[in-house]
Structures are given as C-alpha cells and as structure tokens.
Amino acid sequence: MLRAGSRILARNGVENPEGEARWLWACLSHVECVPRQTGLSREPTREEESRFREWIGRRARGEPAAYLTGVEEFYGLRLGTGPEVLVPRDDSEVLVEEALAFLPQDRAARILDLGTGSGCLLLAVLHHRPRVRGLGVDRSRGALEAARANAVRLGLDGRARFLQASWLEALHGERFDLILCNPPYVEPGEAVAFGVAEFEPAVALFTPPGRPYRAYEAILTRTAEVLRPGGRLILEVGAGRAKAVATLGAAARGLEFVKVRRDLGGIERAVVLERRTAVPARPCRRQQVFRNPPG
Numbered sequence: 001m002l003r004a005g006s007r008i009l010a011r012n013g014v015e016n017p018e019g020e021a022r023w024l025w026a027c028l029s030h031v032e033c034v035p036r037q038t039g040l041s042r043e044p045t046r047e048e049e050s051r052f053r054e055w056i057g058r059r060a061r062g063e064p065a066a067y068l069t070g071v072e073e074f075y076g077l078r079l080g081t082g083p084e085v086l087v088p089r090d091d092s093e094v095l096v097e098e099a100l101a102f103l104p105q106d107r108a109a110r111i112l113d114l115g116t117g118s119g120c121l122l123l124a125v126l127h128h129r130p131r132v133r134g135l136g137v138d139r140s141r142g143a144l145e146a147a148r149a150n151a152v153r154l155g156l157d158g159r160a161r162f163l164q165a166s167w168l169e170a171l172h173g174e175r176f177d178l179i180l181c182n183p184p185y186v187e188p189g190e191a192v193a194f195g196v197a198e199f200e201p202a203v204a205l206f207t208p209p210g211r212p213y214r215a216y217e218a219i220l221t222r223t224a225e226v227l228r229p230g231g232r233l234i235l236e237v238g239a240g241r242a243k244a245v246a247t248l249g250a251a252a253r254g255l256e257f258v259k260v261r262r263d264l265g266g267i268e269r270a271v272v273l274e275r276r277t278a279v280p281a282r283p284c285r286r287q288q289v290f291r292n293p294p295g
C-alpha cells in the first residue's frame, strides 16, 4: 500500500513521495511515527485503505498533506491546519529563533504577530517564553479561527489574543516589545511549489500586481507608533527581496536596520529592524509655525 502510494506521488512530482506516503499513513492510522525500515506496522482496515487511496489521489493532484491530515509540525509544535491558512513552513522558523534570542526566558513582554495565519509564529514564541503575552492580527476570519483553536489546543489561549484587522490599522495606543510578520510576498505569476497556488489561500500568498512591497510599506509607515523604543520588528522576506526590504525598513521613521537572517537553505529570509530610542518628531504644521513665527 505504501509502495503503490509513493509511486503515484512520485509520478505526479511530489518531492519526497515515500516520506509523504508514510506521513499520510501515520496520521490516518494515528501511529505517532513510522520508522523507514518497517512496513505498515499493522494491517490497515478496509476503511483506512480506502481513505489512504483517497488522500494519495488528492495529494497527487497537489493538495497539501497538511490539509488532508489537518496537522502540521512547526518549531516542535503540532498545529491544526486547513484550507483557510497557509501551511506553516520550516523557512519561517528563523523568525521564531530570532524572537527567542531577543526575548530572555524570564522577561515579561508583549508581542504582535501581523498576518498570524495558523498562529504558528506567535504560539511558538509563547510556548517557549512563559512570561510573554501576544496579539495575533489577520484580515482573514477563517485564519483567526484556526489560530484561536491552536492557542486553545496548546494551552496558550490565556496569553494569546486575536484581532481581525488590516495590519496595524486597528491598533491605537497599544505598545509591543516585538513585532513579527510574515506577509504575503509572492508576485502574481511568480513560480511556486506544486499545488501551492491552487490550494493555499491567495490572501496569504500574493502581493497586489506590480506592488511587491505593498504589505511592508503599510506596516513600516506605522511601526514606530506601536513598537516600544529598543523593540524589534522581524519581517519574513521572499528569496532575493532582503535588500529591498532592509532599505525600506532603514528609511522608515524611527527604525534602524539590525541584520538579515538566512534560513536553513541559506536563503536570506528575515530582516531584523529596531526602534531607535529617540525618534525625531515628524514636523507638523503647528510645530513649524511655532519654530518660525511669521514676521
């Protein structure tokens, strides 16, 4: 059954066909893990066999395994997933690493996760930092429901809040020590992995046509208002985009560039910015009148 399944996946261009067939079986049969060398570990029931065939067929047509099984692993946590949320990617784990390096174990802090999706970034940080509280913002109601369910499942709902809004628009008077954001950064028409464009939510993937930095610009113009002095903003970026985003960030009011972080594949994946301690006041008409009184 596994051999036949992995052959079908291989024929349809799935990258790790044997591993995926085994993972589908493990989830379907509630076996925690299936070692490479063993077979099915037990005979499947008729029902399991037909469900397995169905899943293999759907996976072969590009549907992400995480939508079939309803779960995905991220930074050691098992998260619920579904078609309303982007499947959490290993590449994004560097944002969590950077966040944990910035927040000492015993520090009480408030974090903001913009475009929270499944809640993966926010919940991974809360899981490892028991004194941190956080807010996840997303414009998608379905994503927020998934993130909330994940917070409950992981016992983190006491420290995680969620809000339906566009980026920073609904946040007035709130201050955070750290902001994480993995915005949509695929340009329409850009090549993506098998099944991604067909099955994962467009709102999580694509930038408006001709505006690849739209989300970054919207966030950077208001970051200084919600980030405490000395606080950090960690932005995920697509391959080849780190320099442009770092330049936008360094030019944003009150922010300075800290570093670019590579993912495990060696691709520049995250741009880290810091809120300067003294932000020069934006000149407004009243101040100009005061400084240069007419006559």
Ligand SMILES: C[S@@+](CC[C@H](N)C(=O)[O-])C[C@H]1O[C@@H](n2cnc3c(N)ncnc32)[C@H](O)[C@@H]1O
Pocket: 085, 086, 087, 088, 089, 092, 114, 115, 116, 117, 118, 119, 120, 121, 137, 138, 139, 140, 143, 165, 166, 167, 182, 183, 184, 185, 203, 204, 205
């Ligand atoms: C690339 S996904 C990231 C999901 C999750 N944080 C992760 O790393 O897997 C981008 C997320 O941003 C959300 N999003 C898109 N436009 C938004 C907007 N204007 N305001 C808030 N969230 C938005 C999408 O719904 C999606 O959940």
